[in-house]
Amino acid sequence: MRLGLGGRAGAHRRGSPPEAPLEEGPWGPPPVIEVRSLLKTYGHGDATVRALGGPPDPATGASPGVDLLVEQGDMVAVMGSSGSGKSTLMNILGCLDVPTSGRYLLDGIDVGGLDEHQLSLVRNRKIGFVFQSFNLVPRTPALAQVELPLAYAGVRTAERRRRALAALALVGLADRVDHRPNELSGGQQQRVAVARALVTAPAMLLADEPTGNLDSHSTEEVLSIVDRLNASGRTVVLITHEDEVARHAKRVVRLVDGQVVADVRQAPADGPPPALRDPAVFAALSPHALTEAGGGSR
Amino acid sequence: MNPFETLRFAVGGLSANKVRSALTMLGVLIGVAAVIILLAVGNGSSQSVKDSIEKLGTNSLTISSGSGGAFGGGRSTSGSTGTKPLTVDDARALADPASAPDVKSVAPEVSTSQTAIYQGASHTVSQVVGTYPAYFEASNSKVDKGDYFSADDVLNSRKVAVIGSTTATDLFGTVSPVGRKVVIGGTPFTVVGVLATKGGTGFQDPDDTVIAPLPTVQNAFTGFGPVSQILVEAKSADATTPAQNEITTVLMGTHGIKDANSLDFRVSSQESLLSTQSDTNKTFTVLLGAVAAISLLVGGIGITNIMLVTVTERTREIGIRKAIGAPKGVILGQFLAESTLLSLIGGGLGVVAGLIGSHFRIVGIKPVVIPASVWGAFAIAVAIGLFFGSYPANRAASLRPIEALRHE
Structure with a gap:
């Protein structure tokens, strides 16, 4: 709350590196x-488990690491079987866990340099889980559930209520407050969770399965x-x-x-998501989804 | 998060486990109530001892045979050659206004325990006292029915007696004892008066007594030897200290003692008796308070225990709250508010229970509540809630969100 919307300011104070194009x-x-x-990685020495970043290069002993860039308004699905590191990635992207090494810029803020209090602010303002x-x-x-993130953000009661009701109406639960x-x-619980995630107007919606x-x-x-x-402009990251x-x-x-082994674009980042581009075609393909869409990228 | 919301969350958290919260509060309640009641009992007993000593009369001095004394401080007299007992002659010497001008009256007394019989009713009188009429005033004994015996009765060794109220009811029941004959230790006495009830606490009932002329009791029971103690009344409350000095000087003369440190008698005032008693009572009260404080501490540990369980149980909830952006301070505040609320309500109910409980007689003592103990116990209970709650609250606040969320 002291930081205001300037989690950015915190990053600057800590000396954001010159090469980062933040502004x-x-x-x-x-x-x-x-x-x-x-x-x-988890553990030390021989017992080290590489959850994210891939196996070490036999010559240098260094792991290549994960690189990922998500533009505003995009809707990204991170896929992988269990053990592929997608949950670890999600925890790091959600600022719930810190990476062993590497840099993570969330909406222009270098998250690696933030202390616990600032991280809680980032989770509150930038991420909807x-x-x-x-x-x-x-x-x-x-209603109280959806108001909670706003309460932690220090929003006044009346404003909080108005925004929470709007968010619940958006997910179609206005009659279940x-x-x-x-x-x-x-399904209703998950819709409440979605309402809670979007009520703070975060930079991204992070959905884990x-x-x-x-x-x-x-x-x-x-x-x-x-x-x-997403169609209204909210960036979405789906782990599934x-x-x-x-x-x-x-x-x-x-x-x-x-490690990232495939990166397939199904629709342009600055347009409506596939399901809304051509609803009729999308629905028609639905029964064959497993063979059509899934098989394509395999 | 304003304080009101934190409080609302705390109430919600506590009401989720009503029985558990109630039992934890009970621990604090008992602690606070125990502190208040036990300190009130200690205070009440010292109050009642003070009252009963004041009833004996504040001007009176008691001379008893033995080493040390009010000034000597209990030095051993094992080196001195024999202890001279107190006699009626000593009492006569003290009654001389020239050598002891601050002494108003002197009453030597002998005491024994005898069985009294009246028309088949038998009663063991714990104190049969033989003395002079001055005893009544010096010991603050007032006659309720009938009259005191007179100096004339003493001179003529008449078999008359003034009896205490307990003795009167035990022997005579509802019948008025005045003028009736009662057989005490085989000797018939005529009851001339009944003393007003003194009341009081302790091991000896001050109302279970028979007071008769000194020579009569000596003749019948104790023999004409030494007296057990001499009761002296000073002219005023302020005159007790000079009177004490005069008595010591006179008795050193009659007993032939030159060294003021090897007295074979002891002069004690009610004041010194009072201070000894209040010292004893202070110790007593402190001990009671310590026991109560321990129970309050145990109540506090109960809070820690329950809060730790709560934190473990709600680890996942804490993770959720952290994931949606609750700062450490808010989580800390929420759990601290819960533990403080526990101790606050427990302490408040404890104060009520303590105040109600101290309206009842406890082991014959009327408790007198010390107001400071009420505030003190309540404040300590709340402080305990904060202190003992801070560990679990801190633990909750320091949980890493990722681990808290994984917790099942």
Whole structure:
């Protein structure tokens, strides 16, 4: 809160490196995510587990690391089987975990140099989380649930309420504001989570297997909300292993053993997401999604 | 996050586990109530001892046989050749206004324990006192029915007695004892008066007594030997100290003692008795307070325990809150607010319980609440909540969000 919207200011105070093109200048707005040679290992010595960054080069002993650039308004699906490092990447992108080495610029802010308090501000302002297991605060009505990030941001009560109601209306839950998580279906819970994620107008929506615990109907509901959000300009990063979900993304990044092995663009970054470009065709392809869209990039 | 919201979250957190919160509060409640009640009992007992000593009369001095004394401080007299007992002659010497001008009256007394019988009713009187009429004034004993015995009764060794109120009810019941004959230790006495109830606490009931003329008691029970103590009344409360000095000088003369450090008698005023008693009581109160403080501490540890459990249980919730941007301070504040709320409510109810509890007699003592103990116990309880809650709260606030979120 002291930092205001200038998490940026914090980065500058800590001396942002000269080569980083942070300002909106001749190069346009900074990318939402800019990751350079990202590496994450657990343990030491022989027991070292390389969760992200790929195996070390036999000659130099150094891992290549992960590079990733996500433009504003893009909708990226990060795919990979379990153990591919996609959850580790998601934790680092979400500022929940810190990389072992490498640089991560989120909306122009060098996250590596921030202390705990500043990180909590970044999570609050820049990132909206949607988890596989919904992760709603227990015993808390939907409205209070959505107001929570705003409360942590220090928004006044009336304003908070107005924005939370708007966010709930956006996900189609205007009539469920007083319901607690245990009174909502899975799909409704996830929609509350989406409302909570977007209520602070974050730089990106970070969704970790958002449909992993949902039936197909709820999956469609949630994904269509995400599609609409992206169409209105919100940057979305989806972590998933389902082709059906990846089909909705404009760009699919495939991870294997902590390394990016494929990067396929399905639609231009500055247009509507595939599902909204030509809804009829998209829906028609749906039953064959597993063979058509998924098989294409394999 | 304003304080009101933090408080609302804390209430929500506590009400999620009502039984557990209530039991934790109970721990603090018992601690606070124990501090208040036990200190009130200690205070009440010292108050009642003070009252009962004041009832004996503040001007009176008691001379008893033995080493040390009010001034000597209890030095051993094992080296001195024999201890001269107190006698009626000593009392006569003290009654001389020339050598002891601050002494108003002197009453030598002998005491014994005898069984009194009236029409088949038998009662063991713990104190049968033989003395002079001056005893009544010096010991602040007032007659309720009938009259005191007179100096004439003493001179003629008449078998008359003034009895205490407990003795009267035990022997005579509702019948008025005045003028009736009672057999004490085989000797028939005529009851001339009944003393007003003194009341009081302690091991000896001051109302279970029979007071008779000195020569009568000596004749019947103790023999004409030494007296057990001499009760002296000073002219005023201020005159007790000079009177004490005069008594020491006179008795050193009659007992032939030259060294003021090897007295074979002891002069004690009610004041010195009072200070000894209050010292004892202070120790007593401190001990009670310490026991109560320990129970308050245990209550505090209960808070830590429960808060640690709560933090473990809600690790995932903490992770969620951190993921959506709760700063460390807010999490810290939330859990501190919960633990403080526990101790605040527990302490408040403890104060109520303590105040109610101190309305009842406890082991014969009427508790007198010390206002400072109420505020003190409450403040300490709240401080304990803050202090003992800070460890679990800190632990919650320092959880890494990634690990907290993974927690099942």
